[in-house]
Amino acid sequence: MEKNEKYLRAERKVRALKGFYIHLIVFILVNIGLFFIDLIFSHDGMWFYYxxxxWxxxxIAHGISVLGFGRLFDEDWEKKKIEEFMNKD
Known part of the structure; x- marks a missing residue:
């Protein structure tokens, strides 16, 4: 594998991880806000947990795709499967 290809793959992984971290931070901040809105304005019952x-x-699905099971179906997996099917025919 070329050095440039390795760099591009690493860059994609870093972008995916950065996207997950941003998603996590927004999730926490928005849900804290919803909790306080619910606490202050809703007297009938709690709804913030919906x-x-x-979300x-x-x-969780985003985290799994970036940190966990997403590695099972990356580009290498696709290339290997394509080669496998081509060799069978």
Whole structure:
């Protein structure tokens, strides 16, 4: 693998990780805000956990794609599978 290719792959990974960190920070800040809005203005019941739960699922999926299972289906995996299928035919 060329040095330039390694750099580009590393750069993509860093961008993905940076995107996840930004997503996490926005998630925390917005949900803290929603908690206080709910606490101050809602006298009937608590509702802030609905968006917290829904958005949390999306955040977990984003985290898994960046930090965990996303590595299973990266470009190398695709290339290997393409070569595997081409060799079978």
């Amino acid at each position: 968006p917290l739960f829904g 949390g699922i999306g955040l």
